[in-house]
Amino acid sequence: MRKGLNTYREINTMGMSQVDLILTVYRGAIGFVESATTAFEAGKTAEGQAACERIRRCLVHLYTTLDMEKGQAIAAKLGQLYAYMIEQLDLAAASGSTKILGDVARMLTTIKEGWESLKESENGMAASGLSANGAEDDVRPDDEPGPGSRKSNERITISA
Numbered sequence: 525m526r527k528g529l530n531t532y533r534e535i536n537t538m539g540m541s542q543v544d545l546i547l548t549v550y551r552g553a554i555g556f557v558e559s560a561t562t563a564f565e566a567g568k569t570a571e572g573q574a575a576c577e578r579i580r581r582c583l584v585h586l587y588t589t590l591d592m593e594k595g596q597a598i599a600a601k602l603g604q605l606y607a608y609m610i611e612q613l614d615l616a617a618a619s620g621s622t623k624i625l626g627d628v629a630r631m632l633t634t635i636k637e638g639w640e641s642l643k644e645s646e647n648g649m650a651a652s653g654l655s656a657n658g659a660e661d662d663v664r665p666d667d668e669p670g671p672g673s674r675k676s677n678e679r680i681t682i683s684a
Contacts, residue, residue, distance in 0.1 A: 553582035
């Protein structure tokens with residue numbers, strides 16, 4: 525059963541854009557914060573700590589996949605935030621603090637909303653015929669790429 529679920533997850537993520545994959549990790553982390561909070565409130569320390577470990581894995585994944593070269597200052601600031609959240613998460617797991625978990629959830633939600641805004645602006649550019657650099661796509665009848673155009677199978681990559 526677990527192998528089938530993992531295969532489904534792998535297939536489900538194969539066609540996702542980079543931003544959608546990042547958003548999936550954020551949503552997962554936020555969901556685990558909710559699980560940890562519920563567990564700690566119910567006095568289920570081991571379950572809360574297990575959920576904290578899952579949040580930690582999400583944060584470590586986000587941290588280790590930052591592209592510092594492309595993302596520059598934004599990636600550096602995100603890296604600092606991820607490191608801070610990991611420290612706070614360790615404190616929350618050790619103490620069972622739902623207040624700290626709430627703070628982590630707010631930070632994750634704020635950053636996730638930023639990524640959602642980026643996705644919306646990408647979608648808006650695509651709908652208006654603009655490329656990532658703001659130039660109009662030049663569609664030629666002979667299907668030759670023109671200035672500012674992208675092939676339909678190319679993705680805009682956003683690194684932070």
